[in-house]
Amino acid sequence: DLDNDYFMPILEGVQDFEMSIYDRLGQRIFNTTEYSNEYCIRGCNATWDGTVNNGEYGTIGVYIYQLIITDINGKVRNFEGPVTLIR
Numbered sequence: 001d002l003d004n005d006y007f008m009p010i011l012e013g014v015q016d017f018e019m020s021i022y023d024r025l026g027q028r029i030f031n032t033t034e035y036s037n038e039y040c041i042r043g044c045n046a047t048w049d050g051t052v053n054n055g056e057y058g059t060i061g062v063y064i065y066q067l068i069i070t071d072i073n074g075k076v077r078n079f080e081g082p083v084t085l086i087r
Helices: none
Strands: 014-022 028-032 061-071 076-085
Touching: none
Parallel strands: none
Antiparallel strands: 014 028, 014 061, 061 076
16 A cells, blocks of 8 residues: 555754664664655665565564764764564
8 A cells, every 4th residue: 555665764954874674683684874855655775665685575573773863963863763564
């Protein structure tokens, strides 16, 4: 139905950005330094679509996201939290 098919932050006013997704074992399965200020309907490099490193869909479960953002004033901000993958 194309609702909530991608995980991504919507950002503006940042100098630097990195988003990583980790599986329950702590392995990084996704990483990007690209971001957008609008939701990507068909996907883009700024989104995680639920796939792991080999391009296969990840298993249903809880993953951890980590965002490292440098704002326009040069302050580094770190955000982490869970994201649940369901199909």
